[in-house]
Amino acid sequence: xxxxxxxxxxxxxxxxxxxxxxxxxxxxxxxxxxxxxxxxxxxxxxxxxxxxxxxxxxxxxxxxxxxxxxxxxxxxxxxxxxxxxxxxxxxxxxxxxxxxxxxxxxxxxxxxxxxxxxxxxxxxxxxxxxxxxxxxxxxxxxxxxxxxxxxxxxxxxxxxxxxxxxxxxxxxxxxxxxxxxxxxxxxxxxxxxxxxx
Amino acid sequence: xxxxxxxxxxxxxxxxxxxxxxxxxxxxxxxxxxxxxxxxxxxxxxxxxxxxxxxxxxxxxxxxxxxxxxxxxxxxxxxxxxxxxxxxxxxxxxxxxxxxxxxxxxxxxxxxxxxxxxxxxxxxxxxxxxxxxxxxxxxxxxxxxxxxxxxxxxxxxxxxxxxxxxxxxxxxxxxxxxxxxxxxxxxxxxxxxxxxx
Numbered sequence: 001x002x003x004x005x006x007x008x009x010x011x012x013x014x015x016x017x018x019x020x021x022x023x024x025x026x027x028x029x030x031x032x033x034x035x036x037x038x039x040x041x042x043x044x045x046x047x048x049x050x051x052x053x054x055x056x057x058x059x060x061x062x063x064x065x066x067x068x069x070x071x072x073x074x075x076x077x078x079x080x081x082x083x084x085x086x087x088x089x090x091x092x093x094x095x096x097x098x099x100x101x102x103x104x105x106x107x108x109x110x111x112x113x114x115x116x117x118x119x120x121x122x123x124x125x126x127x128x129x130x131x132x133x134x135x136x137x138x139x140x141x142x143x144x145x146x147x148x149x150x151x152x153x154x155x156x157x158x159x160x161x162x163x164x165x166x167x168x169x170x171x172x173x174x175x176x177x178x179x180x181x182x183x184x185x186x187x188x189x190x191x192x193x194x195x196x197x
Numbered sequence: 198x199x200x201x202x203x204x205x206x207x208x209x210x211x212x213x214x215x216x217x218x219x220x221x222x223x224x225x226x227x228x229x230x231x232x233x234x235x236x237x238x239x240x241x242x243x244x245x246x247x248x249x250x251x252x253x254x255x256x257x258x259x260x261x262x263x264x265x266x267x268x269x270x271x272x273x274x275x276x277x278x279x280x281x282x283x284x285x286x287x288x289x290x291x292x293x294x295x296x297x298x299x300x301x302x303x304x305x306x307x308x309x310x311x312x313x314x315x316x317x318x319x320x321x322x323x324x325x326x327x328x329x330x331x332x333x334x335x336x337x338x339x340x341x342x343x344x345x346x347x348x349x350x351x352x353x354x355x356x357x358x359x360x361x362x363x364x365x366x367x368x369x370x371x372x373x374x375x376x377x378x379x380x381x382x383x384x385x386x387x388x389x390x391x392x393x394x
Binding site: 004005006008009012013015016017018019023025026027028029030031032035036039040041042043044045046047048049050051052053062063064065069086087088091 | 201202203205206209210213214215216220222223224225226227228229232233235236237238239240241242243244245246247248249250259260261262266283284285288
């Protein structure tokens with residue numbers, strides 16, 4: 001029987017994004033050099049996270065408290081909601097310390113090819129949050145892709161009747177980005193939205 | 198308290214070779230999409246491997262049986278031992294299906310800079326295996342580095358009195374390797390060891 005403890009573990013690890021079979025094997029070898037300090041803590045952390053982490057009932061963020069730490073933080077601006085595609089984007093914005101309001105996780109983007117329609121996204125819960133009347137601004141922090149633009153368009157339509165201000169992220173040259181390696185679309189958008197200095 | 202279940206798990210995962218913080222975060226997010234099927238099996242596999250896998254008492258390979266599957270396979274040539282630096286190299290040779298004998302894991306290489314002397318390597322156990330008189334050939338499958346060459350030199354000296362044939366891996370152009378990107382040392386070695394066709 002070749003399907004033993006090591007092969008099984010390598011197989012599971014290699015399914016993680018960013019880890020191929022080769023790096024999974026290296027990781028397992030490294031951990032096997034000292035299983036009590038390198039392997040068991042990871043097993044415990046996985047079990048703990050699996051039992052503790054749940055989607056936030058308000059915004060859809062993943063956290064070990066529910067509502068999540070963002071939603072339950074009274075210091076956050078309660079009147080600004082930033083709409084994101086997924087939890088990864090929410091975490092990225094949190095790391096940037098750029099947004100001091102709340103979030104709403106859509107759980108995807110509208111996609112004709114992928115067969116994702118409005119009912120598949122967390123739009124109804126968003127409308128319910130807005131119906132409470134406390135929100136002044138909704139920021140559409142969606143990717144500058146075809147699906148992102150389509151989703152922003154549909155959301156803007158749905159939100160038009162609520163009286164809430166709708167904004168979107170600025171598009172232009174990334175900080176630190178060299179102009180000669182930028183794609184034409186970004187260059188054109190940056191030029192069109194140029195600002196006086 | 199910002200040190201929660203997710204951050205703790207990301208921190209542990211990001212210590213694995215090949216996984217930075219960014220990919221650890223992506224892996225955790227992926228797993229959190231379905232903890233029962235993606236997280237708990239990994240936790241169980243880690244726990245199982247930590248309790249089952251031990252170094253082989255004969256060769257030093259890591260396996261869930263002891264002696265390991267190579268040492269306990271009667272179909273392997275019992276009279277040829279391939280000396281490797283570590284378990285990673287043993288696994289690589291096994292994947293290549295190129296060696297049909299046994300192995301011996303040194304557990305490192307001699308290194309003046311790193312402070313690794315002969316007593317730090319599994320040389321005594323190797324001599325004990327050879328003293329049983331069943332081994333006909335020892336293959337030094339050590340890396341073509343300064344430390345690898347130094348280790349091979351010392352091993353060859355120690356083994357000289359045993360009457361066992363000592364061989365080493367061929368050095369030359371890697372299969373599929375383009376000549377113009379090879380280093381000078383490899384090219385020179387390949388030219389010097391050229392063979393008639």
